[in-house]
Amino acid sequence: xxxxxxxxxxxxxxxxxxxxxxxxxxxxxxxxxxxxxxxxxxxxxxxxxxxxxxxxxxxxxxxxxxxxxxxxxxxxxxxxxxxxxxxxxxxxxxxxxxxxxxxxxxxxxxxxxxxxxxxxxxxxxxxxxxxxxxxxxxxxxxxxxxxxxxxxxxxxxxxxxxxxxxxxxxxxxxxxxxxxxxxxxxxxxxxxxxxxxxxxxxxxxxxxxxxxxxxxxxxxxxxxxxxxxxxxx
Ligand code: CA
Numbered sequence: 001x002x003x004x005x006x007x008x009x010x011x012x013x014x015x016x017x018x019x020x021x022x023x024x025x026x027x028x029x030x031x032x033x034x035x036x037x038x039x040x041x042x043x044x045x046x047x048x049x050x051x052x053x054x055x056x057x058x059x060x061x062x063x064x065x066x067x068x069x070x071x072x073x074x075x076x077x078x079x080x081x082x083x084x085x086x087x088x089x090x091x092x093x094x095x096x097x098x099x100x101x102x103x104x105x106x107x108x109x110x111x112x113x114x115x116x117x118x119x120x121x122x123x124x125x126x127x128x129x130x131x132x133x134x135x136x137x138x139x140x141x142x143x144x145x146x147x148x149x150x151x152x153x154x155x156x157x158x159x160x161x162x163x164x165x166x167x168x169x170x171x172x173x174x175x176x177x178x179x180x181x182x183x184x185x186x187x188x189x190x191x192x193x194x195x196x197x198x199x200x201x202x203x204x205x206x207x208x209x210x211x212x213x214x215x216x217x218x219x220x221x222x223x224x225x226x227x228x229x230x231x232x233x
Contacts, residue, residue: 001052001122005029006036006068007084008060016055019111020118033063040077045187046163049144051079053121058085058096066099073100076184078170080121084109134169136229137216139208141165148208155207160185160200164226165208168218172228175221201226 003020007013008031020027028051030036036054043050054072058065069081083101085092093104102124103117132143140149146162148155157165163185168176178197182188186196201218209215219227 001118002026002049003028003053003055004036004039004051005055006031006033006060006065007055007057008032023115033060033065033068036068037063037071040072040079041187044077044184046159046185050166053080053082053118056081056083056101058083066096069096069099069101082117082121132166132169134165137210139210139217141208150208157204157207161204161207164201164204165218168226168228175224175227177225181225197225
């Protein structure tokens with residue numbers, strides 16, 4: 001998993017970093033919620049791989065873990081949040097879960113419990129999209145490496161094209177509007193015209209579709225936007 005550790009206590013932060021890296025996770029860490037938010041925004045724009053899980057300290061200088069959690073959920077960023085809290089009171093834990101945390105650990109915690117909870121979240125969370133490998137209509141998509149492979153031919157995808165595919169796949173039960181694509185992939189609501197989305201999708205289709213005139217992977221949904229795969233019914 002791609003994990004972001006947000007913890008202001010250096011020894012704990014470094015300890016978590018080393019522990020999780022040693023277990024094969026790709027780990028980044030920072031001391032402040034504001035910095036974590038910047039990294040999350042970059043990942044939302046496709047500028048770096050998305051995070052699967054945050055280990056989020058509740059008590060941070062500046063923006064608190066709780067505020068960051070609320071902000072992440074308000075922005076609909078799909079990432080697991082395991083809160084680390086020194087507070088043992090039930091009301092605090094309940095408040096944290098209400099703000100959108102997926103689970104919590106009360107400090108001090110044991111390594112085995114931490115690893116078990118991370119493994120459990122990994123099984124539960126649906127958005128483990130980093131390194132996502134998909135196959136649709138004969139086209140293999142390796143989104144971790146930004147590649148489309150059809151008939152043995154590799155085509156590099158831009159990070160934006162990969163982000164579009166990832167988003168459509170994550171929401172494959174519905175259509176994704178052009179506004180939502182602009183907001184989540186370009187991070188630019190209102191600044192760009194929706195035509196920008198169509199131009200990018202047209203280029204993407206040339207790389208992945210068998211026949212761009214009759215696309216089967218990125219479907220147009222009239223009046224809405226785009227959807228993954230064949231339309232229902
Ligand atoms: Ca702290």
